[in-house]
Amino acid sequence: MRYEESARETYRIRRDDSLSASAVSEWTIRLTRGEDGDAEIVTRTELRATAADFIMDSRIEARANGETVAERSWHRTTPRTSV
Numbered sequence: 365m366r367y368e369e370s371a372r373e374t375y376r377i378r379r380d381d382s383l384s385a386s387a388v389s390e391w392t393i394r395l396t397r398g399e400d401g402d403a404e405i406v407t408r409t410e411l412r413a414t415a416a417d418f419i420m421d422s423r424i425e426a427r428a429n430g431e432t433v434a435e436r437s438w439h440r441t442t443p444r445t446s447v
Contacts, residue, residue, distance in 0.1 A: 366396040386412040401429045418442045 370392050377385040388410045396402040404427040412419050419441050426434040 368392075368394045368396070383413060383415060386410060403428055404430075413444065415444075417444055 372388075372390045374388045375386070388408070391407045392404065394402055394404040406425045406427070407423065409420065409422040420438070422438045422440075424436050425432055
């Protein structure tokens with residue numbers, strides 16, 4: 365069995381706008397078992413904020429032999445209290 369993973373994290377902010385800050389995390393994990401096929405998980409999460417809220421968008425996708433077999437997305441907004 366072979367295991368591979370790759371990750372990329374990106375952070376951004378404009379000097380004159382602290383509310384422009386964002387963080388994006390992207391991961392891919394793959395398991396390959398010779399000619400028996402492979403399984404892959406791909407995720408992406410983005411975090412950002414407005415003056416009133418913290419915002420998170422996430423997505424996960426599961427693939428078997430290159431075909432999507434399951435996927436899910438989330439969007440969460442959390443009020444900024446005491447911040």
